[in-house]
Amino acid sequence: MNQSLPSLSALRAFEATARHLSMTRAAEELHVTAGAVSLQVRDLEAAIGSLLFERKPRQLALTAAGADYAASLGSAFRLIREATEIARSLARPDIVTLSCTTGFAIQWLMPRLEAFQSDHPTIDLRIGTTARLVDFQKDGVALAVRHGLGAYPGLASEKLIDDELIVVAHPALACRLGPAPSAHALAGETLIHDAGRNDWRFWLEAAGALEVDWRKGPVIAPDSNGALEAARAGLGFALMRESFVANDLVDGRLAAPYGRPIRSRFAYYMVYPPTALDRPSVRQVRDWLLAEAGKA
Numbered sequence: 001m002n003q004s005l006p007s008l009s010a011l012r013a014f015e016a017t018a019r020h021l022s023m024t025r026a027a028e029e030l031h032v033t034a035g036a037v038s039l040q041v042r043d044l045e046a047a048i049g050s051l052l053f054e055r056k057p058r059q060l061a062l063t064a065a066g067a068d069y070a071a072s073l074g075s076a077f078r079l080i081r082e083a084t085e086i087a088r089s090l091a092r093p094d095i096v097t098l099s100c101t102t103g104f105a106i107q108w109l110m111p112r113l114e115a116f117q118s119d120h121p122t123i124d125l126r127i128g129t130t131a132r133l134v135d136f137q138k139d140g141v142a143l144a145v146r147h148g149l150g151a152y153p154g155l156a157s158e159k160l161i162d163d164e165l166i167v168v169a170h171p172a173l174a175c176r177l178g179p180a181p182s183a184h185a186l187a188g189e190t191l192i193h194d195a196g197r198n199d200w201r202f203w204l205e206a207a208g209a210l211e212v213d214w215r216k217g218p219v220i221a222p223d224s225n226g227a228l229e230a231a232r233a234g235l236g237f238a239l240m241r242e243s244f245v246a247n248d249l250v251d252g253r254l255a256a257p258y259g260r261p262i263r264s265r266f267a268y269y270m271v272y273p274p275t276a277l278d279r280p281s282v283r284q285v286r287d288w289l290l291a292e293a294g295k296a
Contacts, residue, residue, distance in 0.1 A: 006047045013040035014052060015077055018070035021060045094281040095124045100145040102129040103194075103224040104268065107244035108161075112292050120288070123281050136273050142282045143289075144271045152271050158286075160268045160293045164242045165199055166261035170234035174255035181257055183207035190236030191217035194227040199239045199264075206262055 016026035017037060027034040045052050052066035062070060100109065105127050116125060128134075134141045136155075150157050168174075177185045183204060191200050191214070201214040217236060220226035224240065231238035232253055242261045248254040270289055277283045 006044050010040040010044040013037045014044050015073045017041060018062060094122055096142045096281050096285050097126045097128055097140055098143045099128045099134045099141045101131050104145055105129050106225055116288055142276050146269055146271050147266055150269045155271050156274050158270045160270045161243050163264040163266045164261035165239045165264060166242045166256050167237055167258045168231050168240050168245055168254040168256050169237045171255040173234050174257040177257050183209035187212045192227045192230050192236040192238040193217055193219045194224040195221050203239055203262060
């Protein structure tokens with residue numbers, strides 16, 4: 001007994017013709033000629049030994065056998081499509097979009113991304129850099145990292161890293177202040193600012209160096225990247241977030257003449273809609289970010 005199945009192309013031709021009750025429309029769907037569809041259907045009828053259509057002038061109708069066969073094939077093709085979509089979804093990376101500022105992306109996130117991609121090859125982590133508030137649904141964002149006090153109505157918020165500010169400069173420039181310098185030694189130096197001057201104001205007030213003019217020095221906007229590059233180039237002293245310059249300090253590109261940082265009221269928070277963690281891939285990214293922050 002021959003147990004071989006009819007050809008897939010013949011089955012597709014019959015299933016499409018049965019749905020449309022038209023070989024011309026079936027041919028258009030399958031991108032073949034109507035003659036090819038007709039031949040495939042006749043070959044299928046010969047293979048199973050039964051007529052599947054009643055052929056009338058300008059009209060097709062399913063026979064009883066054809067109607068039963070079409071219903072079964074319709075279910076079979078649906079299962080094939082569903083199985084194929086599952087296989088495709090497993091093969092392609094799961095996209096997770098993270099929104100953050102340019103400074104955070106370049107100074108904190110980028111040095112860590114290679115390790116993440118190595119450990120999570122099925123997740124396509126995409127970084128969107130902006131300082132504006134995002135519409136999570138409209139912008140297709142799963143997670144955001146924001147600098148603030150942590151209160152974001154309607155959203156979940158978890159502290160990622162504290163905002164600890166540290167004075168840095170090119171090592172040669174830092175040496176000019178001498179060993180264990182006081183904050184007063186900055187009176188004759190160039191202070192570099194990123195978006196405003198308040199960070200230097202608070203730092204100098206906390207250090208008791210009220211005579212140092214915190215207003216002086218260039219403002220390099222719009223984020224801290226410019227201030228960092230200026231400090232690396234030896235153009236002055238910058239107040240940077242310690243977690244952003246940790247590698248520079250270890251590698252000797254920058255020096256911290258005043259040692260320990262001071263903590264700001266602000267911090268970097270991971271923010272997301274309450275339902276975002278229902279997606280396993282988003283939860284993995286969130287867990288990884290918290291783990292990396294915990295290493296600092």
